[in-house]
Amino acid sequence: MCLAIPAKITEILDEGHFAMVDVSGVRRKVNIDLLHEDIPDVNDWVLLHVGFAMSKISAEDAREQMQVLELLGESEQVAAEVEGYGHFED
Amino acid sequence: MKYVDEFRNPELIKKTCAEIKRRVDPTRTYRIMEICGGHTHAIYRFGLKDLLPETIEFVHGPGCPVCVLPMARLDEGLSLSENPDVILTAFGDMMRVPGTQGTLLEHKARGRDIRMVYSPLDALKLAETNPERQVIFFAIGFETTAPSTALTLKRARLLGLKNFTVFCNHVVIAPPLKALLDSPDMRLDAFIGPGHVSTVIGCKPYEFIARDYQKPVVVSGFEPLDLLQSVLMIVKQLNQEEARVENQYARAVSWEGNLAAQKAMAETFSLRPRFEWRGLGQIPQSAFAVSEAYSEWDSEKRFAIVKTRTTEPFRARCGEVLQGLIKPNDCPLFANDCHPEHPTGALMVSSEGACAAYYTYVHRQQGVFE
Ligand code: SF4
Numbered sequence: 001m002c003l004a005i006p007a008k009i010t011e012i013l014d015e016g017h018f019a020m021v022d023v024s025g026v027r028r029k030v031n032i033d034l035l036h037e038d039i040p041d042v043n044d045w046v047l048l049h050v051g052f053a054m055s056k057i058s059a060e061d062a063r064e065q066m067q068v069l070e071l072l073g074e075s076e077q078v079a080a081e082v083e084g085y086g087h088f089e090d
Numbered sequence: 091m092k093y094v095d096e097f098r099n100p101e102l103i104k105k106t107c108a109e110i111k112r113r114v115d116p117t118r119t120y121r122i123m124e125i126c127g128g129h130t131h132a133i134y135r136f137g138l139k140d141l142l143p144e145t146i147e148f149v150h151g152p153g154c155p156v157c158v159l160p161m162a163r164l165d166e167g168l169s170l171s172e173n174p175d176v177i178l179t180a181f182g183d184m185m186r187v188p189g190t191q192g193t194l195l196e197h198k199a200r201g202r203d204i205r206m207v208y209s210p211l212d213a214l215k216l217a218e219t220n221p222e223r224q225v226i227f228f229a230i231g232f233e234t235t236a237p238s239t240a241l242t243l244k245r246a247r248l249l250g251l252k253n254f255t256v257f258c259n260h261v262v263i264a265p266p267l268k269a270l271l272d273s274p275d276m277r278l279d280a281f282i283g284p285g286h287v288s289t290v291i292g293c294k295p296y297e298f299i300a301r302d303y304q305k306p307v308v309v310s311g312f313e314p315l316d317l318l319q320s321v322l323m324i325v326k327q328l329n330q331e332e333a334r335v336e337n338q339y340a341r342a343v344s345w346e347g348n349l350a351a352q353k354a355m356a357e358t359f360s361l362r363p364r365f366e367w368r369g370l371g372q373i374p375q376s377a378f379a380v381s382e383a384y385s386e387w388d389s390e391k392r393f394a395i396v397k398t399r400t401t402e403p404f405r406a407r408c409g410e411v412l413q414g415l416i417k418p419n420d421c422p423l424f425a426n427d428c429h430p431e432h433p434t435g436a437l438m439v440s441s442e443g444a445c446a447a448y449y450t451y452v453h454r455q456q457g458v459f460e
Contacts, residue, residue: 051209084208
């Protein structure tokens with residue numbers, strides 16, 4: 001559960017509190033309030049954890065992080081987590 | 091074990107391993123605790139032990155959030171779902187941890203309204219769409235996860251939500267390390283510091299380990315090369331009888347950490363005087379409660395929680411594995427009663443648990459190679 005997932009920002013929403021991100025083609029809304037010291041822009045890369053952007057990273061680090069998750073055999077779990085954001089059984 | 095050539099930078103990995111081999115002093119031990127469960131998983135998955143000299147030993151640390159939560163606390167959380175008004179929400183890992191009367195998943199199957207979420211914000215949304223119900227978020231995790239709960243609490247206040255509370259079980263990484271260092275059984279030489287926790291808290295909270303206990307700490311990334319470089323940095327320090335905090339993972343971790351996250355935590359949480367850890371007992375100032383200012387959103391204030399006296403399963407030795415005193419396969423339940431599909435202890439639940447990692451990468455593979 002301490003996974004950190006690399007995601008690309010595609011849109012800033014709600015006056016800078018949220019952003020739309022893309023993780024391997026899956027688009028989700030995440031919170032970016034933890035990056036207030038260094039607000040990200042469209043096309044920036046961030047690390048996600050439980051629906052929040054934790055830190056900004058370079059595009060190269062993002063690629064590496066994705067490879068680490070693959071090496072660790074966590075790709076499926078990452079996909080499930082990202083797809084799970086915004087979903088709850090109502 | 092994987093082959094080095096499958097990793098990124100195989101040449102650099104081979105060079106780093108050669109450098110470590112060249113430098114290790116065969117007459118001494120290098121007992122290195124990797125604090126974070128993510129590192130435990132990576133070390134087993136990558137077969138790093140096989141690449142390193144025998145004098146280097148990895149000891150698995152307490153950095154797995156579901157592993158350190160004592161069963162009594164899980165039972166207390168579960169008791170909240172007895173109330174028919176309540177929707178209890180939790181992360182996936184938490185759903186499979188056995189309590190005295192079974193897991194959250196099993197209670198759900200018996201009719202309790204328990205739901206899995208991937209983000210505390212989704213628990214909040216559930217409260218918004220179910221104004222007639224009380225939504226509780228069963229919060230667990232170290233400082234990696236705590237800021238997310240902190241911001242969710244702030245949002246709950248902003249929205250004026252009256253039907254959302256947090257059952258707070260967030261824990262702090264430094265105090266259990268102090269407890270381990272103070273233990274008379276302690277035989278550790280150095281620490282590999284957690285990567286993601288440190289993006290939040292920075293490197294400063296580990297300074298006491300170097301200063302007061304003269305043990306090196308190297309904050310590390312998760313790639314094979316990261317971990318090997320961290321081991322090399324530790325070997326160099328130990329050989330020179332130095333003890334410093336070093337940051338191998340500077341591409342993600344700064345010395346001060348994420349100040350916005352620290353501020354959100356300071357506002358919404360207060361340190362509990364003490365908190366019970368599985369296997370480690372009561373540790374002072376080692377966990378967060380929801381702060382006074384946010385007590386309206388604190389499940390422990392809103393609901394009467396049934397305090398339980400729970401005894402851990404008979405013969406389970408989770409506590410000793412968590413303290414690094416024994417290896418997972420020294421537990422009599424390992425691979426017999428306790429395995430990943432049917433865990434008896436929490437260390438068998440998530441991929442970050444030492445027992446699950448050992449089972450998946452060592453135990454199962456031994457069967458294949460023998
Ligand atoms: S094998 Fe199971 S019961 Fe034994 S220490 Fe590991 S998790 Fe606990």
